[in-house]
Amino acid sequence: MTVDDRFTEEARAQRIAQAQLGTFNEIITGPVSDWTTDFSHLEPEYAENAIEIWDDLRERCPVAHTERFGGAWLPTRYEDVQAIAYDTEHFTSRAIIVSNVRPPLDVAPVGLAPPISSDPPFHHDARKLLLPAFTKANVAKQAVTTEAFCHSLIDGLAGRDVVDAATDYGMYIPMRVIADMLGFPQEDSEKFAHFVENALEGANGPLEERQARGMALSDYLFEQVRDHLDNPREDLTTYLLNAELYGQRLSPQHVVGTMTLLLIAGIDTTWSAIGSSLWHLAKNPEDRKRLVADRSLRPKAVEEFLRAYAPVTMARLVKEDVELGGVQMKKADWVLLPFPSANRDPERFEHADEVLIDREVNRHAAFGLGIHRCVGSHLARMELTVALDVWLDRIPEFSLADPAAVRWSAGQIRGPRALPLRIG
Amino acid sequence: MRVSIDPARCQGHGRCYDLAPDLFGEDEEGYAVLTDLTADRDVPADREGDARLAAANCPESAVLVHEEARA
Numbered sequence: 176m177t178v179d180d181r182f183t184e185e186a187r188a189q190r191i192a193q194a195q196l197g198t199f200n201e202i203i204t205g206p207v208s209d210w211t212t213d214f215s216h217l218e219p220e221y222a223e224n225a226i227e228i229w230d231d232l233r234e235r236c237p238v239a240h241t242e243r244f245g246g247a248w249l250p251t252r253y254e255d256v257q258a259i260a261y262d263t264e265h266f267t268s269r270a271i272i273v274s275n276v277r278p279p280l281d282v283a284p285v286g287l288a289p290p291i292s293s294d295p296p297f298h299h300d301a302r303k304l305l306l307p308a309f310t311k312a313n314v315a316k317q318a319v320t321t322e323a324f325c326h327s328l329i330d331g332l333a334g335r336d337v338v339d340a341a342t343d344y345g346m347y348i349p350m351r352v353i354a355d356m357l358g359f360p361q362e363d364s365e366k367f368a369h370f371v372e373n374a375l376e377g378a379n380g381p382l383e384e385r386q387a388r389g390m391a392l393s394d395y396l397f398e399q400v401r402d403h404l405d406n407p408r409e410d411l412t413t414y415l416l417n418a419e420l421y422g423q424r425l426s427p428q429h430v431v432g433t434m435t436l437l438l439i440a441g442i443d444t445t446w447s448a449i450g451s452s453l454w455h456l457a458k459n460p461e462d463r464k465r466l467v468a469d470r471s472l473r474p475k476a477v478e479e480f481l482r483a484y485a486p487v488t489m490a491r492l493v494k495e496d497v498e499l500g501g502v503q504m505k506k507a508d509w510v511l512l513p514f515p516s517a518n519r520d521p522e523r524f525e526h527a528d529e530v531l532i533d534r535e536v537n538r539h540a541a542f543g544l545g546i547h548r549c550v551g552s553h554l555a556r557m558e559l560t561v562a563l564d565v566w567l568d569r570i571p572e573f574s575l576a577d578p579a580a581v582r583w584s585a586g587q588i589r590g591p592r593a594l595p596l597r598i599g
Numbered sequence: 600m601r602v603s604i605d606p607a608r609c610q611g612h613g614r615c616y617d618l619a620p621d622l623f624g625e626d627e628e629g630y631a632v633l634t635d636l637t638a639d640r641d642v643p644a645d646r647e648g649d650a651r652l653a654a655a656n657c658p659e660s661a662v663l664v665h666e667e668a669r670a
Contacts, residue, residue, distance in 0.1 A: 306628035311613050474617070478656075536655045544658060548610035553629065556617075
């Protein structure tokens with residue numbers, strides 16, 4: 176048995192006892208009265224109509240506000256989203272999921288899930304540790320196993336007329352890929368689904384519930400850490416356990432925080448992108464037929480789906496009072512960064528509201544802008560490309576089985592969570 | 600035509616080496632670099648279109664196209 180004093184039961188118990196929870200706000204839920212002054216991205220009407228809401232706000236109130244979550248802003252123009260993403264002086268990544276808890280100031284600059292939750296200059300060094308594993312060349316090595324896995328999922332649909340492309344197909348692909356990278360058991364995907372839901376869609380839930388589920392994730396990751404200490408192997412968990420920064424091994428919070436990030440951020444996002452793309456193709460038979468017939472068009476189509484249905488809205492906390500987009504943002508206000516709205520800004524994109532699968536110039540921001548560009552963007556592109564290739568080659572004919580049954584996720588990651596398709 | 604990468608802007612999105620892998624490559628951290636076809640020389644005349652396309656698709660505007668030829 177390997178002894179690593181960072182990960183003994185005692186050290187962990189001490190960390191839990193000393194954890195500072197941060198500042199809480201009253202939880203406000205229920206229908207939105209006015210999108211300009213009372214928005215909420217966690218209500219069902221946002222899940223259903225986010226694109227229309229962004230388009231409307233961009234026209235008449237480009238930086239919307241809400242008193243919910245203790246005060247938050249929603250900029251919808253590309254220009255404003257970009258400016259905030261680039262401004263690490265006035266905006267901190269100390270928290271990147273809007274909820275009713277603001278983490279304590281002293282978690283900066285590391286944050287709870289480095290490097291996404293980190294600020295400069297620490298951010299750069301924490302990110303550097305991860306980048307090599309996620310280059311295009313390195314993630315390409317996983318394309319073959321990903322493709323085989325996609326085929327096995329399609330094999331499993333044999334004999335069915337109606338399948339759920341979200342929960343029978345898309346969901347499993349990023350779960351499998353990230354489980355392989357972290358060296359977690361493949362059969363744990365059910366657990367991953369709960370962890371992800373708690374962190375993202377459940378962000379406005381009762382505190383006790385969130386804490387209990389957060390502890391379940393913490394327990395799970397601790398178990399994986401202990402297993403990797405006993406049985407080191409070639410994966411990211413062992414890599415993080417051995418990694419050093421500034422001549423020392425990473426803090427235990429850093430190791431577990433990064434594991435949390437990789438597990439949570441890699442799943443809902445890519446799942447959403449696969450589902451949105453298949454939803455679009457199910458609704459638009461002309462586009463579907465073009466992509467089935469012409470594989471060379473698919474890379475452009477993938478980029479267009481990423482633009483038009485970008486799954487990820489990031490967030491920041493205001494670090495210092497600042498004027499942006501004509502409003503005064505105050506220290507500790509939340510700010511959402513809806514990259515999918517930026518991607519639909521007609522000031523920035525021609526025919527912004529049309530999905531053009533052969534769009535040549537597509538300077539979209541689906542993976543963010545600036546220093547926090549999604550570390551997993553090359554992995555996500557590989558997974559989305561392979562998932563669509565296998566689906567289109569195996570199931571060239573498909574349509575929405577019941578448009579009313581399609582359900583979109585609320586919160587900062589947007590994609591179909593129920594997507595019944597008639598196939599064949 | 601010459602191309603260059605502004606390292607202060609490049610964040611490793613990789614659109615340039617996706618679209619024109621002969622003109623742009625990635626370093627060991629995913630940041631864009633020039634290749635044998637573009638480092639210290641003009642972009643081949645028949646590849647200028649893809650060089651412009653890569654620049655037009657960079658989310659950070661980090662791929663710079665200099666239309667004038669190297670002296």
